[in-house]
Amino acid sequence: MTLTSQPMILSGRGVTAVLGPTNTGKTHYAIERMVAHGTGVIGLPLRLLAREVYTRVAEKVGIQNVALVTGEEKISPPNARFSVCTVEAMPRETKAAFVAIDEVQLAGDLERGHIFTDRLLHLRGRDETLLLGAGTMRPILQQLLPGITVVERPRLSHLFYAGQKKITRLPQRSAIVAFSADEVYAIAELIRRQRGGAAVVLGALSPRTRNAQVALYQAGDVEYLVATDAIGMGLNLDVDHVAFAQDRKFDGYQFRNLNPAELGQIAGRAGRHIRDGMFGVTGQVDPFDQELVERIEGHEFDNVKVLQWRTKNLDFSSLHALRASLESSPTVSGLTRALPAVDQQALEHLSRYPEIIDLADDPVRVEKLWEACALPDYRRIAPAQHADLISTLFSDLVRYGTVNEDFLAEQVHRADRTDGEIDTLSARIAQIRTWTYVSNRPNWLADPTHWQEKTREIEDRLSDALHERLTKRFVDRRTSVLMKRLRENAMLEAEISVNGDVFVEGHHVGQLSGFRFTPISGAEGPDAKAVQSASQKALALEFEARAARLHAAGNSDLAISSDGSIRWLGDPVARLAGSDHVMRPRVIILADEQLTGNARDHVAARIERFVNHHISTVLKPLDDLSRAEDLQGLAKGLAFQLVENLGVLFRRDVTEEVKSLDQDARASMRRYGVRFGAYHIFVPALLKPAPAELITLLWALKNDGLEKPGYGDLIPVLAAGRTSVVTDPGFERTFYKLAGFRFLGKRAVRIDILERLADIIRPLLQWKPGQANRPEGAYDGRRFTTTTAMLSILGATLEDMEEILKGLGYRADAVRAEEAAAHLSAQDAAATPATETAVEDNAEKADHDDADSASEETVSEAPGAVEAVATEQPVAANSAEAEEPKPVLLWRLGGRTDNQRQARNQGERRGGNHRGQDRGTDQRRQGAGGGEGRDGNRQHHGKDGGKSHQGRGDRNEQRGDRQDRGDRKDRNNRAGPQPLRFEAKPPRKEKPIDPDSPFAKLAALKEQMKK
Incomplete structure (x- = not known):
């Protein structure tokens, strides 16, 4: 049967075209007009928009009176009076009193235009028909529909060009538009890192996912929306600024620049109701020229000159006849034959399949084949692959009357998985949407209700999973929630864990240490300040409470670290700084600006009180010495010097004062713990780790020592109780002295250990040949050798010992190998346990005996007083190799010559x-x-x-x-x-x-x- 290709166009009488730019209230007007009638049908360009309008109509007339009909979804109450449809799903004929078609300018679209053209030319309401669209449709509608009434509605707000801005500098409530999924995802990822998060809207997403993403934006959980041109199709969004990240798109056939009308349609999403909007471009797009800006701002676009058309009078007598009818051209001016759509492309492929040619052998089967070709290509696969699927479905319909449910179940089961990332879930949604469409085709399935529910359930589950993945990837929930609560001016609820983690509204926002808050890393840009502001606002009461607890805290809760910081329960709350008095350092509070007023004063007073108490307690010997009232004359002056030098004086520096002290004066100073050693005047109690660490810290604060690299690490090493340490020439010798160490070449030796060394050397120098119980190491009345006891208490090697003895004023003589061997033999014979005990006794007495009568020649440290004559050590007598014995060092006082x-x-x-x-x-x-x-x-x-x-x-x-x-x-x-x-x-x-x-x-x- 061959039908004419002459288009049958209905009259324009009774048809009203409501035209104008975006934000003119056209859709709202159509809804109000429809519910004023007893029945009505409205067609919308997107399933997403159809869902939105369906909800609004149901709220007005009741859900039982409204049907939703799309290619993938049908909600059809038995007595529904109103139908909300996608344009493709609108009935070819209707008896409804009202019909409305939205976004009629899409009749010029190369891909879908012929469907819109068909509906606006042939579908009418019994009482009223509304065509809604852009003002560019006025001439063509008046040409094709004589007698049509045109009503132009002005935009409710103004649109202004904002120029070029970087994505990271876009204002809040902005929509960024791109035309590929990869670009949309990349932009959304950037915004998440810089501004907290973004919602995404793409045509490839399922309607449920798009709805959820739009709701995320509309609710204010995120301030940015990244979308394709899908937002230009009537979506009502609270967008203040539209930024174009691309100005080229692939329209299904080629890449091309968007025309001004398309740019204006998308830019028009900015502004809502009477609120003005702005549009612009990002850094990846050249700024719009002035002429284009004026056209978009003034809504002055080229009129649509032709509409895409495809005949509705198809010949189903044979495959060849059907294909020929689809090639028909319009004879009416203003219409042009549309390019082959997806269904026509599939038919072209299938008409070459021998099995299809055999099956489509009568008009009924040809029509059934054409119905199968209408299956949308949700998966965006190659036309040949899409045709193979249609071939399978058509074969089942012809042979069995319905689609094979085993095959359908297998395909549905493959898509019923919610694992995977965004791309994987998107592919499964596209697959399940195909079977959702199949389940909604009349007479295609034996049990359509079951499969409609099953596929809908799976699609919803996949859509929710995809929304979750999108949100997780592109939205920082912490920032988004805080931004929303800040806009609401609400008091944020904060929780602080025992380890200082700060949670605001249940989200981890940073770490509170003492009175300082540190936001977590990852928040950048202006939103980082907002997050910090929200956190500080919520932490205000916590700061007050902490200040009160610190003010009432005991001394055991506070401590001074080796780096000068003061810690309360492990958290730094202040640091020490140098002042004019070494024993009274300044206290600098470490706190954010939120700690103010009385709370800050209480914290400062408590910490200063602790510091003064700690210094006076740990350095009590110095404090007592400075307050001693029973010291008089030279003793008082010597005590003053000792306090000023933090407990250690070189004896050489106070020789005259010490000589002038009588025994009563010395005894009075000993009562305060002062010891007169051979090399130093010192307080042994201050050599313990805690006082030594505090003394070196105070000196470093006074002399800016902590600013020098390494001092902070050296303080605890010196205060760790070691008897000697390797020296670093980069550090001042005074630093070692105040830590209780004497700087002697490559090693520094603790002062009290040097006095014990003097006790060991003293009997070695006094021993004479012929005396019984010769001490280990004594060679004759003036020379001695290094002993294991010396090395043991110093924790030094023979090489280190040489440096130490030189620094103390001794010189080394070398003896012949034979004399060394004889000396070592005699020394080994005399090294009895009793001798070892005597050495230990001498060392023990050094802890409490003075060395006031020590020779000044020993403590003299004038340059040149010491000369190492030889530095070689003897070798073992039982060496495996026959080597000449090395000379052994015999030490003697360096201040006396042989003539003397x-x-x-x-x-x-x-x-x-x-x-x-x-x-x-x-x-x-x-x-x-x-x-x-x-x-x-x-x-x-x-x-x-x-x-x-x-x-x-x-x-x-x-x-x-x-x-x-x-x-x-x-x-x-x-x-x-x-x-x-x-x-x-x-x-x-x-x-x-x-x-x-x-x-x-x-x-x-x-x-x-x-x-």
């Missing part, structure tokens, strides 16, 4: 007081080997009466001092380094004399002469 030593020996032979004088002078010059002074020797004698040689040395030292005062001035004028001197001590009670010493024989001789 020879003169001393001659003086000893003279006998009497002269010999005692020389001995006393020599012992004073031997430093640590010269005895402990009056008080020290009294203690030594009390502890070990057998060591009477120390007492004799003290008495000789006292006599020598008295006789040596007259020529002190002459000796000070001598060349070379001069030894420091101590004043002579008053005569003290005679002690028992060792019967094996030369003094015993001299005393016996004197007694005989008297008799």
Whole structure:
């Protein structure tokens, strides 16, 4: 049967065209007119928009009176009076009193235009017909529909051009438009990182997903919308600014620039009701020229000159006849034959399949084939693949009358999975939409209701999963919720976990440490300030509460770190800074601006009170010494210097003051914990880790030490109780001194350990050949070797020991290999347990005995006083290789020459007081080997009466001092380094004399002469 191709156009009488730009209220007007009639049908360009209008109509007349008909969905109450449809799903004929077709300018669209043209030319309402669209349709409608009434509606708000702006600088409530899914996703990802998140709207999304994304934007959960030109089709959105990220699109046939009317249709989404809108471009698009801007702002576009047309009179007598009828051309001016649509392309492929040609052998089957070709290509696959699916469906319909449900079940089951990412879920939704369409075709399935419900359920589940993935990927829920609550001016609810995590409205926004809030990383751009503002607003009460708790906190809750920070329950709340007084550092509160007023004053007062208490407690010996009222004269001055130097003085720096102190003054200072050592005047209690760390910290604050790299790490190392550490030349020696260490070459040794070293060396220098129980390391009366006890207490190697002894004023002599071997053998034979015990006793006594009588020559540290004659160590006698033994180092005092030593020996032979004088002078010059002074020797004698040689040395030292005062001035004028001197001590009670010493024989001789 062949039908004419002449278009049958109905009259324009009774038809009203309501034309105008976007935001003129055309759709709202059509809804109001439809519900005023008893029945009506309205056609809309998108399923999404049809859903929106369906909801609005149902609210007005009741859901039981409204039907929704789209290609994939049918809601048909039995007595529905109104139908909301997509244009493709509108009936070809109707008896409804009212008919409306929205966005009629799409009749010029190359892909879908022929469907709109068909409806506006042939579908009429019994009482009223409305055609809604752009003003560019007026001439063509008046030409094709004589007698039509045209009503133009002005835009309710103005539209302004905002120019070019970067995406990250776009204002809130902006829609960014692109024309590919990849570009939309890339833009949405950028906005999420920079501005908190965006909703996305694409034509490829299911209506449910698009609705959910639009709702996300409309509810204010996000401030940005990234979309394709789908938003230009009547979607009512609260958009203030439309930005074009692209101005080219693929229209199904080619890439082309958007024409001004299309740009105006999309830009017109900006502004709502009477609120003005703006449009512009992003940094990826060239700015619009002035002429284009004026046309968009004034809605002045080229009129639509032709409409896409395809005949409705199809010949189903054969495949060939159907194809020929589709090629018919219009004979009416203003219409043009449309390019082959998806259904026609599928028919062209299927007409070449032998099995299809065999099956489509009568008009009924040809018409059934054409009905099957109407299946939309939701999957956007190749035309040949789409044709294969249609071929399968058509074969089932012809052979069995319905689609094979086993095949349908298998296809549906493949799509029924919600795992995967955005692209995977989008593909499954496209697949299930195909079967949703099939289930809604009349007479295609044996049980259409079951499959309609099944496919709808799966599509909804997939759509929800896709919405969730989109939201998770492109929306920062924390920021979006906070932005919404801020716009509502609501008090935000904040929670703070025990570890300081801050949650606002249930979202983790940052970390609260003490009185400082740190937002989490990832929030950038202007929204970061908004998030911080929201957090600080919610944290205001928490700051007040914390200030009150800190004000009432005990000292045990506060601590001072080695970096100068003050921590409360582990969190930094302040830091120390230097001031004019080293013992009174300044306190700088570490808090955000929200801590103000009385709360801040209370925090500052409590921390300052803690700092003062901590310093006075940890450094109590210094505090007591500074407040001592029983110290008078030189003792008070020496105590002042000791406090100013934070508890450590080099003895060489206060030689005269120490010499001038009487025993009562010294005793009064000892009561405050002061020790007079061989090398230092110090307070042993301050060498403990806690005081040492605090002292070095205070000095570093005073001298900007903490700003120098490494000081902060070195403080805890020095205060860790180690006996010696490797030195760093980059640090000041004063720093080591205040930490309780003496800087000696490559190593720094703790002060009290050096005094113990002096106690070990002293008996080594006093031992004479022939004496019993020779101490380990003593070689003769003036030289000694390094012992394991020395190395042990210093924690040093032989090389380190050499540096340390040089720094203390000793010089090294090398002996021949034979002499070294003999010396080592003799030393091994004499190293008895008793000797080791004696060494330990000396070390123990160093903790509480003074060394006031130590020789000034020992503590002299003038340059050149020490010279290392040899630095090689002996090798083991049982070495595997025959090597020449290396020389061994024998240490002696560096301040005496061989001539002086020879003169001393001659003086000893003279006998009497002269010999005692020389001995006393020599012992004073031997430093640590010269005895402990009056008080020290009294203690030594009390502890070990057998060591009477120390007492004799003290008495000789006292006599020598008295006789040596007259020529002190002459000796000070001598060349070379001069030894420091101590004043002579008053005569003290005679002690028992060792019967094996030369003094015993001299005393016996004197007694005989008297008799």
